[in-house]
Amino acid sequence: MTNQEFYMKLALQNARAQKGQTDPNPLVGSVIVNEGRIVGIGAHLKAGEPHAEIHALRMAGDKAIGGTIYVTLEPCSYHGGTGPCAEAIVQAGIKNAVIATLDPNPLVSGKGIEILEEAGINVQIGICEEESRRMNEVFNKFIVTKRPFVTMKAGSSLDGKIATHTMESKWITSDESRHDVHLLRNEYMAILVGINTVIRDNPALTARIPNGRNPVRVVLDSSLRIPLDSIVVTDGLAETWIFTSQSADREKENMLQSMGIEVFRTQGENKVDPSDVLEILGERDISSLLLEGGGTVHASFLERGLVDKVVLYFAPKLIGGQSAPTFLEGAGAETMKDVVDLVDTEIVKIGNDFKFIGYPVIK
Numbered sequence: 001m002t003n004q005e006f007y008m009k010l011a012l013q014n015a016r017a018q019k020g021q022t023d024p025n026p027l028v029g030s031v032i033v034n035e036g037r038i039v040g041i042g043a044h045l046k047a048g049e050p051h052a053e054i055h056a057l058r059m060a061g062d063k064a065i066g067g068t069i070y071v072t073l074e075p076c077s078y079h080g081g082t083g084p085c086a087e088a089i090v091q092a093g094i095k096n097a098v099i100a101t102l103d104p105n106p107l108v109s110g111k112g113i114e115i116l117e118e119a120g121i122n123v124q125i126g127i128c129e130e131e132s133r134r135m136n137e138v139f140n141k142f143i144v145t146k147r148p149f150v151t152m153k154a155g156s157s158l159d160g161k162i163a164t165h166t167m168e169s170k171w172i173t174s175d176e177s178r179h180d181v182h183l184l185r186n187e188y189m190a191i192l193v194g195i196n197t198v199i200r201d202n203p204a205l206t207a208r209i210p211n212g213r214n215p216v217r218v219v220l221d222s223s224l225r226i227p228l229d230s231i232v233v234t235d236g237l238a239e240t241w242i243f244t245s246q247s248a249d250r251e252k253e254n255m256l257q258s259m260g261i262e263v264f265r266t267q268g269e270n271k272v273d274p275s276d277v278l279e280i281l282g283e284r285d286i287s288s289l290l291l292e293g294g295g296t297v298h299a300s301f302l303e304r305g306l307v308d309k310v311v312l313y314f315a316p317k318l319i320g321g322q323s324a325p326t327f328l329e330g331a332g333a334e335t336m337k338d339v340v341d342l343v344d345t346e347i348v349k350i351g352n353d354f355k356f357i358g359y360p361v362i363k
């Protein structure tokens with residue numbers, strides 16, 4: 001590992017530690033080094049608060065003069081909350097800038113670099129670029145498409161079942177895995193389930209970890225079948241947004257709204273189109289969405305190419321049963337050329353379970 005990679009990885013580590021706090025802003029970290037010593041470290045902590053570079057420059061003070069700044073994302077060039085970082089870096093007397101990746105926002109990409117270079121600062125781009133881009137996979141998608149980054153999550157047996165054929169499902173995966181799921185929920189701004197999951201499991205869908213941030217609970221319910229005494233309707237622990245269709249009962253809609261539940265009537269006569277859901281969530285500045293099933297919902301997003309990432313928790317169990325539900329239902333692939341391929345895959349052990357992560361190839 002080169003010196004530059006060492007300092008950039010330290011900046012990445014500081015950025016990553018803020019996951020779940022900075023939405024809808026990206027995760028950004030910065031380290032300032034002068035004569036072989038770290039003189040400033042910073043991370044963007046919360047949207048609206050100072051950027052990572054500003055924190056690092058404040059810590060470095062005069063020791064920034066003649067130093068090198070490492071930043072995981074191109075310094076901003078527009079007047080955000082604390083003024084443009086690129087100009088602050090110039091004012092502080094920094095001599096070299098090492099940047100992991102350019103800003104994905106086409107409106108500003110490259111402008112920060114220009115300000116640095118015009119001031120005579122040596123700029124190097126691309127150190128740990130892939131790691132930085134993957135860390136901000138949510139921001140990178142949302143800032144360009146204004147649609148949430150969608151992760152499909154399931155907990156299942158080795159044979160892909162999410163319940164027995166008698167619909168028993170508590171629990172398939174281990175406590176450690178389910179704790180990891182709550183860490184995942186904490187990172188996402190919204191979590192989505194189909195109405196069958198609400199009726200069958202009556203889930204809370206909250207992030208039950210210390211200082212956990214509960215995502216907005218999104219329920220696809222085309223004919224407003226949701227029981228009024230469901231936890232997601234009555235617990236008040238997080239917002240619940242229900243997406244329904246034109247044919248849904250108005251009376252039920254009014255009843256839910258009187259209980260503080262937002263109901264979105266999408267354009268479909270009897271169905272809710274996932275694309276409409278993503279468009280509305282994007283308009284409400286939801287930059288990340290976790291799909292928690294069931295299999296029909298997963299299929300409806302996956303077959304439209306709307307899933308950006310797959311996270312599967314497999315327990316070393318075999319459930320079997322032709323009618324036992326799996327985490328992916330729907331019509332399914334006709335031929336092998338229609339299957340969904342996953343790339344950049346990773347498998348980690350969690351207790352006796354293992355967690356699979358992969359990225360669908362969008363055809």
Ligand SMILES: Nc1c(/N=C/[C@@H](O)[C@H](O)[C@H](O)COP(=O)(O)O)[nH]c(=O)[nH]c1=O
Pocket residue numbers: 154155156162169170171172173174177178181197201202203204205206292293313
């Ligand atoms: N049955 C299982 C899961 N089940 C996932 C969903 O079907 C549940 O309704 C949802 O996680 C319940 O949310 P809660 O009420 O907030 O706990 N998911 C898992 O990873 N492992 C399982 O063994």
